[in-house]
Amino acid sequence: MSFHTGEIAVQTRSGVTAEAEKLSSMITPVIRPAAQMLLTTQQLAIASSVDTNGLVWASLLTGQPGFVRVSDNQTVEINCIPIDGDPLYENLVKNGVLGLLVLT
Secondary structure, eight states, X not given: OOOOHHHHHHHHHHTOHHHHHXXXXXXXXXXXXXXXXXXXXXXEEEEEEEOTTSOEEEEEEEOSTTSEXXXXXXXXXXXXXOOTTOOHHHHHHHOOOOEEEOXX
């Protein structure tokens, strides 16, 4: 799997094209077993969504370990509700694209 043009542009601008290419083999269309196990231990995830004006939003999602789980090797389920006023749900209804960042 390769990087999309936006990622390549950022890598080039940042001067990390060679480093990114070395890591590209880690990008797969499936969630590997080690990552599946890691996700179930997390208490924090950051979801990104895009609103109707094209602005990117970051939503902080929290819960007890297990609130993020993998139901199959391509699907992540998140069992939490964003804080009041967070536009995540509205953004996803209008534009179903979601980015997810989980830090350990």
